[in-house]
Amino acid sequence: MAISDDRQSPDARSGDVTERPPAEEGEDPTSDVERGGEASADDAATAERSLRRTLSEHRVHAAVVVAMGLYPPLYQLLISTPLGAEFAVVLPPVRTMVAVLYVGLFAMSFDFISGYTGYLSFGHSLFYGTGAYLVVLAATGKLPGLSAGTPFMGLLLLGGILAALIALLVGTVSFRLTGVYFAMITLGFAEVAHVFIRNWDHVSPSPQDGANIGGDVGAFQIGVPGVDTLSVGIGRLVGDSYENLFGTGIEFNEAMVSFYAVGAVVLVSYFAMQRIVHSPFGRVMIAIRENEERARAIGYDTYRFKLVAFAISGFFAAVAGALFAGFRRSVGPSSTFDLFVTADALLAAIIGGFGTLAGALYGHLFHEFLGGILSTESHGLSRYLRENLPPDLLNAEVAGVPLLDVVNVLIDGRAELYLGLVFVLFVLYVPKGILGTIRDRIGGTAAEHLPGHVRKYFRDRR
Amino acid sequence: MTGIEPALLAAGDAGPVVASLLSDLLDVGTLVGIVLGALSKAALYVLIAAGLSLIFGLMGVLNFAHGSFTMLGAYLGGAVMVVLVSSGTGPYARIALFFLAMAAVFGVMTAFGSAVEKRLIRPIYDRQPLFQILLTFGVVLVLDELVRIVVEVRGMQPRSDWQEALGTAPGFLQNTITVAGSTTRGLYMFEVLIGAMVVAVTWGFLTRTRYGLYIRAGSEDSEMAQALGIDIRKAFSVVFGVGSGLAAVAGVMLMWDPRFGASVPLSTDALLIAFVVVIIGGLGTFRGTVVAGLLVGLFDAVTTWLFHSAYVDFAGLPEMVMFLALVLVLIVKPQGLFGVEEVGGH
Structure with missing residues (x-):
């Protein structure tokens, strides 16, 4: 695997300058700033250069954040054009984009441990479920010691810490194994939790269906706890919405507000993981993936590095789960602790690029994009075709079968099939995503x- | 009530509870019931896991599509039975047709498995084992969805059991029978018979045929086997095919069992069972798989009895114990009960 050619981060950079092959940097003007070995002469100048370098390094990040930020108003604009129906088929609605964000964060946390250390965490849904169930149980007052009014930001943090502790426990026994055995033991732990949560009648009268948060509980606030003006409520129906914000005439509905609020948490989480991956700690993670025995021979306590990486990964997986529960306000065993929840992260990480962190988010964006087009909901392609194609064309026969049946069978809600095919093709031909x-x-x-x-x-x- | 509270209660006055539990358990009827339940479950578990054990043992490939092959086998077997059996078909004719369906499904799925190995898995042997997991997982997504499409087009519910196929079992298997004061279904005893047959045939295949020899040699040391002139690539193909065929045979059996039945979610259920049994038994030992199947069947029967006789108020106990056993074995003896460390070099 040769994805290991990530460049050093600014903080790990100073000792590394001379080791860089100059030829590779030829086209990169920012490195001109760097190459003067006598940069230490002037502290202020160094600081400025370092800042400029950091900023220039994040231009692509900034571009992606701006593009994502502009998406909701752009979507509103495009679907009100004459081609609105067509745009609605292709573009994922804003509420789907919220799911892209939190599942994307979950997929990134999965990639953080699996893609960077090479240990496939097949039970990653354990941490996602922990975060999600913690939010719902706390909000319904079913957790002793946590009042129903605990701020959502506190629950995010608490879920993350709880999951990190669970990850430490699971990791302590699991990291003695490698390869498929590690995948199996983590899967085993997640299935134990899955069976437990499916039968734990403290959750709700029918635990196999999960639990809902009633309307009497207000929207979960993302922002500074206790300061109303610095927090916004998320949720599909109960979240905050603003008409005519700051007198600009722009309307922000619940989905858009949730999108920005959830997006802020995901962004912070991404940068936290991105910093770790590009720190010396992250280099050790990659060393473990590439050749663990060698990393150990050099003197790294790889077991401890794996444990800490697993705990960090579990933390962010739980944050993602908590965001999911906060936005959807209902959880069930099949949407949290299930093997197929881990599978979603796996799909996203492989399609986006295993061991690239950000790739997992794009991978899940692709998943939801395909899922949206092929969905049975009102904005799906099959509904569009049925409503907009002339009836005689729909009843025309393709190889003896009416076109309408072909549409119903091959398009209506078939995203999983095509996604599976794409996944197999990626594994075979584009293994790097x-x-x-x-x-x-x-x-x-x-x-x-x-x-x-x-x-x-x-x-x-x- | 949660699952934990009864345990806490039991801790308070452990004496009487344990005493009444033991006196209940040592009843002859109860014991026979538990043994019969354990045997019938064990037979199914060994059936489900046998194919995976062969594949994992020789090739070190953890085939995630194994459960999907079982599910496919259940539907194919069910289709054969539903087409061939009419209401006038006698019970013995139904049994004969059942064996016919089993043989046909085994043939078809063996060919299918070999094709999957040649086309999809062979190109990635030189990559990390991770990619074999990923690829077979992709096969799961595609197969499950394809089956779901066909099932829905035929107007059936993919998530619930195929009742029509369940109904093709002869009446005398659907009735309950009494053995030594304990009731069980005729079908469950039939399953024990089928399980024993499949174990015997697989055992014969491993110990009496040329390919069995290749498999045992390849499991010990695939490089050495290759050096001695065994075409290990061809052996991989054959083993993957036979393993897939065995998975499908298990499916044909499950299609008649009301506790499972042909449905799309059977794919995941069977996969998890197969993983647990194969990992507990150990890599590369068929004997280990059989013993692990018996053990897990016994756990299942005992915990099911504990729940039914209200000692434990937690319906998920049998399933949970199964996964706990997996986790515990991996912690205490990662190579499995009968596995040898580093066998096969994976």
């Missing part, structure tokens, strides 16, 4: 190298 392949092409992380490539492209064109 979308982002991993891009990184191979440009010789490093997109955040650092894409701007240089874009500039080079335009310079060559001129």
